[in-house]
Amino acid sequence: MKRIDNFKTIIDKYDVIFFDAFGVLKNYEGLVPGIGKTFDYLKEQNKEYYIVTNDASRSPAQLADSYHKKGLHAITPDRIISSGMLTKEYLDLKVEGGIVAYLGTEDSAHYIESLGLHTIPISQVNSTNIDKINAVIFLDDEGFDWRNDLNIAVNVLRRRTIPAIVANTDNAYPVTVSEVSIAIGGLATMMEIVVGKKFIRFGKPDSQIFMFAYDLIRDYRPISKKDIVMVGDTLHTDILGGNKFGLDTVLVLSGNTLAHEVDNRITTTGIVPTYICESAVVEKDMF
Amino acid sequence: MKRIDNFKTIIDKYDVIFFDAFGVLKNYEGLVPGIGKTFDYLKEQNKEYYIVTNDASRSPAQLADSYHKKGLHAITPDRIISSGMLTKEYLDLKVEGGIVAYLGTEDSAHYIESLGLHTIPISQVNSTNIDKINAVIFLDDEGFDWRNDLNIAVNVLRRRTIPAIVANTDNAYPVTVSEVSIAIGGLATMMEIVVGKKFIRFGKPDSQIFMFAYDLIRDYRPISKKDIVMVGDTLHTDILGGNKFGLDTVLVLSGNTLAHEVDNRITTTGIVPTYICESAVVEKDMF
């Protein structure tokens, strides 16, 4: 087994900490026990932190609110960088007018809508408005009838030559200790094969989400990639993406990657974190 | 444009004709107009024929019945070779006892059930019977709740190391002149990516369905591959599969491949039919 590093010792070396959300701060049962102490320590040490997440199902404000309800008040909307924010930026820069059809909940679309673009659920696309649809966006696996609405989306994307944007690159997400649900990223992968066109994807491991966070910091202070560490539980998103962007990386064993399999997974994938830690929890007596 | 061949002249050269069903004999509106004359001619000429189809949604008897209702009586159950029959053979040879969970309609499963295996819809799998499930079969895109049941299937296949069998390799099928529906093969492709295990697929272009038909003929008469021609509307299933099995092949332009795109499609895919015909219709005044 590779050496397990002490999480507190690691974060002491960096100015800014990027955290993945699911499997690091929270899991299907709620907050990771003790994670609040980590943010107490970060505050005490005057360290900066951002949550870099592939969750586009809600706005940063709604995501932050969900942490507050669980008792973690350190996570404010301005600390959250989501693949939904990149989708919003793309629509702002590249889609001028018309209607954007979405797959997801009303909540997920509401955040995009605030741009001024008109959004409708894909189920409302019909022969009278199909020619005004200028993008199809995949936001969440909930909020629509899979059979009916995925079939509508296939036919819209076959008929119209418009961008299809996937705001979450994950294929599945955990719902209990042993069970997963298919994520909107998994549905989008199927759609891309069936439609035969190239979709645009935002989210880890793609560099663009890291760059978005990096830029946001540089707006108010100078920073180097050497000063940032990415903390995540998944090799092929958090660690691969962080490494490629040039960041040091911490794999935590509190989520997708379990202690007994970590060596084998690193060897077979070739994706190597800078450090491995049990979790992102900083114990109280440590500081 | 490549030379268009005369369909009657072609079939005169072979003893046995294999037909794909959708896009060749029928389409979303019903029978291909005039297709009955082809079967009159085959009967007159004492030619043999088989329908080789990736449709596992119904039994051969039900499929034949659907042609009879449309007025085509030449297609009897013994003339139909479907990917469902290969699935049935696989279960017979390789799955000994236990329960087979399926995605599809009751009709599609009824045919498999006749083997003596106990079949249940995937929605009925729960903690009391999951350890008795010995195979999961993908039969039809209808007859189940996509969101609920695909998620159950993902978790059954993650927990149990059992075969997942896909009885239809198509990703989509046409429902109107310009619209398609996602087929069970498309859903299975997504499931294979999400689950990360290797599924077993039956149906064109895989050789096994052609071999099944070939064997069936050899049970009652000697035959050589040179005596058989495969007629289909789709390059990457009918023509690729027929070619690879060693058959001559006819691409007809009455379905998936349209006249204006046929040259480009052949060049870009590298899949070359022996002949190209407008359709599989033998005109009355031809004979």
Add this chain to the structure above:
Amino acid sequence: MKRIDNFKTIIDKYDVIFFDAFGVLKNYEGLVPGIGKTFDYLKEQNKEYYIVTNDASRSPAQLADSYHKKGLHAITPDRIISSGMLTKEYLDLKVEGGIVAYLGTEDSAHYIESLGLHTIPISQVNSTNIDKINAVIFLDDEGFDWRNDLNIAVNVLRRRTIPAIVANTDNAYPVTVSEVSIAIGGLATMMEIVVGKKFIRFGKPDSQIFMFAYDLIRDYRPISKKDIVMVGDTLHTDILGGNKFGLDTVLVLSGNTLAHEVDNRITTTGIVPTYICESAVVEKDMF
């Protein structure tokens, strides 16, 4: 660890044994120690056997000769079913005249040439003969200049709409206990991506090679799939292919799949052999 089965007890239950070659009968050092006893036992018990191999680098006669030189005389040319034989059958049925360009050694091509087709190494294709090339075949990773000849092959396949046939589906093969070489199947995979056309592949796990062996037996005696067992060291070729064709399968731990990893590999791939044995060696004192 799954139960390890006794190889002798298994073969006692079947009439015909199919063996993979590399990792089962031989490895990079020569014959698997003791394998001769297995064939003594098979002879004593009057069992039939065939070598079903993805090796298209030599003719069956040359392959058999290589066993004889190592002291194993039981393997005669008529016992060998290779992916090269399927390539030969394909050329016989589907390529009428013209030149076949090949990548591989002269030996590998000599076997194909005996059909009467004119074969040339791909390096000899030029502007005067390119329009007569009617197929490109991938036979062996040796016998040609990779950089020069792969680039010629790419351009031949871009310019001509002709079949590209791959006579070996393996991506790599072992050359020492820890090292591999890229196989012609790996080179062909790259070529297919670069050219963007669909290649035709023969070899396990594809059913056609099993069917070829099955047919060969049925030419002289009645047989059922239940009477045959496939013995191999590789899950995704020997075991997947055998299972799909409807055969019982034995995974041996003398080659690609090692004892300490077998459980994990079966679980992660979902490819399940009927039996697992240390090797295909029948100990002398067993019989």
Add this chain to the structure above:
Amino acid sequence: MKRIDNFKTIIDKYDVIFFDAFGVLKNYEGLVPGIGKTFDYLKEQNKEYYIVTNDASRSPAQLADSYHKKGLHAITPDRIISSGMLTKEYLDLKVEGGIVAYLGTEDSAHYIESLGLHTIPISQVNSTNIDKINAVIFLDDEGFDWRNDLNIAVNVLRRRTIPAIVANTDNAYPVTVSEVSIAIGGLATMMEIVVGKKFIRFGKPDSQIFMFAYDLIRDYRPISKKDIVMVGDTLHTDILGGNKFGLDTVLVLSGNTLAHEVDNRITTTGIVPTYICESAVVEKDMF
């Protein structure tokens, strides 16, 4: 045919122009005729420009020199952003000490070496130094023996858990009007399949190269993505990448995408440029 836009009118609307190199500024015969006038116009209008290229075979200084020799002096080293520069940045940030083994020419490696890392051609890796190799980089398809050196690289990457970095994502590049050569990106794709590990790729369409250019500009002036246009000849690198990064894009018909196929390619890929122009040449009498 979609409307063909006037290149001069387009660049008048932006402050900064990103150009792809091959197929836009030059082709297999030399400079695109008249391209010098474009740079005269850019200078006159005081527009900024950068060459954003997947060419990692030489340093920016060597690349600039090759334009000077052809008579185009506007392209200076500081105007060139190559995937080799991202590789260099990655090594600087993420590989601390040890040896970097490369596939490519000495020239391609020399640029990387200047970092202080020790680089050796992959052919010099042996049992005495393999444990000191800390990265394998794929730089150029020239400068090494494909068969010998690709096999060494496979075995180094199987034995060591180290990053494999691909400095060019292209699978092939044109060498004459109708012929291509396999690029190092194509070789790396094969290696990734054979080795089974995840490689790190730099170059269009990945956002990181666009971000690198964008950052470089922001170091000396404020800029918005709205002020930049990306000009390229290839839909799935230049246009897809530019679009995803949030830039407006110009597809020119002087390289990979020909006038007679442009509509079909856009429709089948779903990758839509903001504009389409014959070439990136600004005619003299235009200004």
